Amino acid sequence: MTELILLEDEPVLAVELDEFLRECGYQVTVTNSLASFVAAFDEQRHRLAVLDLGLPDGDGLELIGQLRERGSTLGIVAFTARSATAHRVSGFRQGADHYLAKGCDLDELAAVLEALRRRLGLLPQPTATWQLRLGPRQLQAPNQQDLRLSHQDILVLHCLMRRAGEIVSRREIVSALDEDYLTYDQRRLDTQIRRLRRKVEETTGLELPLKTLRNNGYCFYEQVQIVG
Known part of the structure; x- marks a missing residue:
């Protein structure tokens, strides 16, 4: 980070x-x-x-x-x-x-x-893909370190990683969480993203390649593989 x-x-x-x-x-x-x-x-x-x-x-x-x-x-x-x-x-x-x-x-x-x-050469250089395993609810980092995910985390990551390289709106993520966007407290999503970033870095030693676009949503900007 x-x-x-x-x-x-x-x-x-x-x-x-x-x-x-x-x-x-x-x-x-x-x-x-x-x-x-x-x-x-x-x-x-x-x-x-x-x-x-x-x-x-x-x-x-x-x-x-x-x-x-x-x-x-x-x-x-x-x-x-x-x-x-x-x-x-x-x-x-x-x-x-x-x-x-x-x-x-x-x-x-x-x-x-x-x-x-x-x-300045501070961006992470991808050497492999990030792999999301839906069945066991795991995220594998490019350095082969695994992170067990909560149900909410895997819903968010699946929504983001299946559209890797694209901007995913906050509305789409809230919908993936099966919540009503009009009544959903946006601070819950902000808190979840912060916790997810911290867990990924603490467990894998790598920064989650997730870019925040404050008025639009988020973008997962590295190569991914999703395994059912």
Whole structure:
């Protein structure tokens, strides 16, 4: 799982971004000031950063410049209310890889981070297929490690993996769970996906190749085999 450090001083937005990034499969460290970022940041662990610029104890642009001056290869997304062209140019000159204005669709943030992961070589390289065994309710990872699945988990994975490479809507997944989409509490699905990601990584040591598209659904993006 890719580790990401988030620097955001607005509490409500920090919680929203933290939850969204975790849904996207990142392990997130949340900080709210330059000082807390410096205390928490670990170059060996954190490979990506989402940084606000206007902070209570300084300017995030200076932080980006300091990171680049000492040779950091951290993938940096400036996520800020400063949206003027001059601000964007300053951000890129200081060393930001991407510059996004607050208020953008969070799916754009997810896409930018995925592009950074690809450029930095952080995306998992598939060596074999993921195999879903319906009878014994098992998921086999490409490294041959097996995970026993609950009834709910196998319904969700079957819905996603039979459409591997495509976007599967939340409505389709809820329908596969035999629930009424209009009365179903969407937080239950979010919780189930988070738990499933965690179980897969803890048991197999691999990250579940599941991309979250917040306003659309999910996409299982590696090759699969489904065995009846």
